[in-house]
Amino acid sequence: MASNIQIESGKGKLGILTPGMGAVATTFIAGVISIRRGLSKPVGSLTQMGTIRLGKRTDNRNPMVKDFVPLADLNNIVFGGWDIFPDSAYEAAINAQVLDKDLLNAIKEELQGIKPMKAVFDKHYVKKLDGSHVKQGGTKMKLAEAIIQDIEDFKKKNGCDRVVMVWCGSTEIYIKESDVHSSIDNLEEGLRNNNEDIAPSMIYAYAAIKSGIPYANGAPNLSCDVPALVELAKQTGTPIAGKDFKTGQTLMKTIVAPGLKARYLGIDGWFSTNILGNRDGEVLDDPENFKTKEVSKLGVLEHILEPSKHPDLYKDLYHKVRINYYPPRGDNKEGWDNIDIFGWMGYKMQIKVDFLCKDSILAAPLVLDLALFLDLAKRAQMKGIQEWLSFYLKSPQTLPGLAPMHDLFDQLRKLENTLRYMMGEELITNLGQDYYEEDSE
Numbered sequence: 001m002a003s004n005i006q007i008e009s010g011k012g013k014l015g016i017l018t019p020g021m022g023a024v025a026t027t028f029i030a031g032v033i034s035i036r037r038g039l040s041k042p043v044g045s046l047t048q049m050g051t052i053r054l055g056k057r058t059d060n061r062n063p064m065v066k067d068f069v070p071l072a073d074l075n076n077i078v079f080g081g082w083d084i085f086p087d088s089a090y091e092a093a094i095n096a097q098v099l100d101k102d103l104l105n106a107i108k109e110e111l112q113g114i115k116p117m118k119a120v121f122d123k124h125y126v127k128k129l130d131g132s133h134v135k136q137g138g139t140k141m142k143l144a145e146a147i148i149q150d151i152e153d154f155k156k157k158n159g160c161d162r163v164v165m166v167w168c169g170s171t172e173i174y175i176k177e178s179d180v181h182s183s184i185d186n187l188e189e190g191l192r193n194n195n196e197d198i199a200p201s202m203i204y205a206y207a208a209i210k211s212g213i214p215y216a217n218g219a220p221n222l223s224c225d226v227p228a229l230v231e232l233a234k235q236t237g238t239p240i241a242g243k244d245f246k247t248g249q250t251l252m253k254t255i256v257a258p259g260l261k262a263r264y265l266g267i268d269g270w271f272s273t274n275i276l277g278n279r280d281g282e283v284l285d286d287p288e289n290f291k292t293k294e295v296s297k298l299g300v301l302e303h304i305l306e307p308s309k310h311p312d313l314y315k316d317l318y319h320k321v322r323i324n325y326y327p328p329r330g331d332n333k334e335g336w337d338n339i340d341i342f343g344w345m346g347y348k349m350q351i352k353v354d355f356l357c358k359d360s361i362l363a364a365p366l367v368l369d370l371a372l373f374l375d376l377a378k379r380a381q382m383k384g385i386q387e388w389l390s391f392y393l394k395s396p397q398t399l400p401g402l403a404p405m406h407d408l409f410d411q412l413r414k415l416e417n418t419l420r421y422m423m424g425e426e427l428i429t430n431l432g433q434d435y436y437e438e439d440s441e
């Protein structure tokens with residue numbers, strides 16, 4: 001299936017800007033720098049380590065993804081961002097306690113050169129944080145304009161040809177979509193009137209999308225997931241993707257649940273609990289901030305299992321998700337899942353998963369892939385919601401009325417077929433009848 005997509009060159013410098021320069025952002029930045037210097041490998045990144053099958057299985061064409069589609073080169077990436085603390089990426093990475101000090105010291109100078117710009121922040125939306133490195137005064141519209149100016153200045157100062165933005169800031173309190181989010185006019189009016197339903201993450205998203213800069217949201221806040229910003233993204237030719245990086249427990253859930261469903265095994269209950277002790281865990285310790293995360297995590301099983309289609313198997317499923325702030329663990333989260341399942345004739349069984357993961361180690365490659373693929377999408381003139389990037393997200397943004405796909409393997413097929421489509425290659429259906437038909441002739 002040939003497409004007529006013309007992709008502009010990916011040469012030149014790409015700026016990756018992250019609102020929020022905490023554990024995830026600094027693990028991402030330090031990782032890319034150490035990979036560039038040959039000190040580490042980009043494990044967990046599909047853009048850097050993945051291969052993609054082209055044509056028939058017998059063709060043996062399996063190029064690296066980065067050789068197949070014209071992605072920005074890691075050596076051409078420039079980092080920047082905003083935070084409510086003035087710490088450089090080096091200090092923030094030391095505080096986050098994710099990466100070894102030896103490794104951070106080996107790249108100290110470069111990390112120290114990356115300093116956050118002053119943030120758009122309001123404690124009302126993140127109850128547990130207080131910081132002084134914050135833009136003061138003016139309406140929310142004035143703050144959005146200040147971010148637009150920051151982006152312009154960053155681009156000029158660093159000689160960037162292109163820029164993308166990935167939200168790596170804290171999870172904000174739960175906000176329901178309302179009238180102010182329903183159209184560009186309403187949103188702009190709301191920005192001028194300091195409407196309370198516009199959180200800082202939405203101000204950054206507005207600034208990026210207004211400037212035609214691709215935007216991805218790694219947290220569960222609404223941010224770009226409202227009609228007004230989808231409309232603006234189409235108007236300004238901007239690709240967007242949200243929301244909430246799919247890492248630890250939800251990653252496991254979207255691997256295990258499709259398998260159980262594929263075999264039509266029933267599930268009575270799925271209890272998920274976590275302990276973690278990083279700043280993200282502290283922010284999520286507040287009930288209003290946790291509510292945002294809970295909503296993002298709960299939707300997954302409902303969509304994969306489709307209880308309305310399979311009432312005998314999933315109608316009574318009891319799904320509970322808990323996150324407990326437990327400082328001794330730092331970024332080394334432990335996530336337990338107890339799954340009560342039943343099989344043939346209703347006989348009961350249990351599955352226990354104990355995932356001792358490192359949250360930011362799982363999230364960092366997703367920041368990289370989302371940034372590189374959004375930059376590719378922009379150069380391919382793809383605009384609005386990029387559902388093919390659902391693979392990376394816990395609560396994928398889709399058109400209203402279009403159910404999101406949560407099954408990790410469906411998401412991977414969608415992503416790969418989108419890349420094939422962009423490059424004018426045949427889509428792969430896995431039908432494979434032709435191998436056998438040729439055989440019998």
Ligand SMILES: NC(=O)c1ccc[n+]([C@@H]2O[C@H](COP(=O)([O-])OP(=O)(O)OC[C@H]3O[C@@H](n4cnc5c(N)ncnc54)[C@H](O)[C@@H]3O)[C@@H](O)[C@H]2O)c1
Nearest residue numbers: 020022023024083119169170171200219245247279280359
């Ligand atoms: N690590 C994971 O596996 C994972 C998975 C899914 C989602 N997330 C989300 O990613 C985000 C980042 O996680 P983290 O572990 O790096 O958290 P973190 O607390 O270490 O870093 C977040 C940073 O954002 C800053 N910040 C908060 N509000 C801001 C604002 N308005 N403007 C600029 N900076 C702001 C904070 O000061 C902090 O430095 C969180 O929302 C988290 O829920 C993380």
